Amino acid sequence: MAVTYQAASPQRFNAFWALETKCHPQPWSESNLYSCLMKPYWGELMLQDGKPVGFYLFQQVLDELTLVNICVDPAQQGNGLGGQLLTQALAQAQQRQAAVCFLEVRASNAAAIGLYQKTGFNQDSLRKGYYPGANGGREDAVLMSLQLPSG
Numbered sequence: 539m540a541v542t543y544q545a546a547s548p549q550r551f552n553a554f555w556a557l558e559t560k561c562h563p564q565p566w567s568e569s570n571l572y573s574c575l576m577k578p579y580w581g582e583l584m585l586q587d588g589k590p591v592g593f594y595l596f597q598q599v600l601d602e603l604t605l606v607n608i609c610v611d612p613a614q615q616g617n618g619l620g621g622q623l624l625t626q627a628l629a630q631a632q633q634r635q636a637a638v639c640f641l642e643v644r645a646s647n648a649a650a651i652g653l654y655q656k657t658g659f660n661q662d663s664l665r666k667g668y669y670p671g672a673n674g675g676r677e678d679a680v681l682m683s684l685q686l687p688s689g
């Protein structure tokens with residue numbers, strides 16, 4: 539199946555929003571997502587045979603990137619698309635002269651942590667009780683980073 543990518547932009551908000559609400563149990567607000575479709579954020583929508591199936595978004599400050607969002611349509615998860623999407627994201631990051639990529643992820647998000655570890659991210663630290671958790675509790679954030687080869 540043919541995979542293509544389209545640059546994130548406010549004009550493509552609807553496709554990003556449809557995925558955001560499908561993929562995340564606690565999706566961002568519309569305004570938060572909208573503001574991440576323009577500078578200093580950038581990213582891409584992933585399409586499979588022309589149908590949006592995932593996206594990633596980075597925030598870039600000089601040569602430092604933060605991966606603020608990555609997701610794949612739940613109907614398509616577990617088929618390698620997340621790995622393909624993150625590889626594409628990091629290749630684009632290298633083209634933009636990024637030197638390091640940071641991210642934070644819920645400690646319970648085994649799929650995402652597995653994906654990041656497989657791609658080479660290392661755990662730097664834990665931020666205790668950072669996220670609102672289930673039943674009014676709190677959940678730790680795992681902070682990870684990856685040094686990007688200069689390219």
Ligand SMILES: CC(C)(COP(=O)(O)OP(=O)(O)OC[C@H]1O[C@@H](n2cnc3c(N)ncnc32)[C@H](O)[C@@H]1OP(=O)(O)O)[C@@H](O)C(=O)NCCC(=O)NCCS
Nearest residue numbers: 607608609610615616617618619620621648649650652653
């Ligand atoms: C994280 C996410 C993008 C992974 O996408 P995916 O298409 O399912 O990932 P892939 O099929 O490419 O799997 C890549 C690797 O991730 C890991 N992984 C994927 N699903 C996993 C699971 N349920 N448990 C543990 N590891 C898992 C594995 O290391 C896997 O490699 P392997 O298949 O060689 O074992 C997807 O689960 C998702 O969209 N989740 C909801 C949104 C989210 O939590 N985003 C991250 C925080 S912003």
